[in-house]
Amino acid sequence: MSAGSRYEYRCADGVTIKKPIEVSAPKYIEYLMNWIEAQLDDETIFPQKLGTPFPPDFQDVVKTIFKRLFRVYAHIYHSHFQKIVSLKEEVHLNTCFKHFVLFTLEFRLINKGELAPLSDLVDSILQL
Numbered sequence: 713m714s715a716g717s718r719y720e721y722r723c724a725d726g727v728t729i730k731k732p733i734e735v736s737a738p739k740y741i742e743y744l745m746n747w748i749e750a751q752l753d754d755e756t757i758f759p760q761k762l763g764t765p766f767p768p769d770f771q772d773v774v775k776t777i778f779k780r781l782f783r784v785y786a787h788i789y790h791s792h793f794q795k796i797v798s799l800k801e802e803v804h805l806n807t808c809f810k811h812f813v814l815f816t817l818e819f820r821l822i823n824k825g826e827l828a829p830l831s832d833l834v835d836s837i838l839q840l
Contacts, residue, residue: 713740715786715829725750737787744780751777778821785809786829810837 713721713735722732723740725747735743752758757773759766767773788796788805796802813834816822827834 713737713783713787714790715783716790719786719790719829721783721787737791740787741784744784748777748780775821778816779823779826781812782816782822782826782830785812789830789833809833813837 713723714737715721720734721740723729723735723743724732725743729743751773755761755764757767757770789809793802793805796805813827814837817838
């Protein structure tokens, strides 16, 4: 799983995969989506009952989710954007990504350094 030649992402969930491993992009995304689903379903992280407090590390968990979701966007833009253009779907991808970036920056969910693989695109979004 990569975003160009300078960025390689390895997979670890801290439970079944403790040491980050190198996997293909489809496998990385499968592991990631399963991990995110487990986080969302965990009521100790995302309480369902009214009045139940969020855990002290809630913001850290959310930041990790968004950081890893950004990596999927980075991979798509670096490895599949030409195919998306050929399908005439780039407007949809760009709109989703713009909302994602603006949301994550508004709530400080991703460090600027993590955005480096798509820094030019992020900068163009912020100029609008």
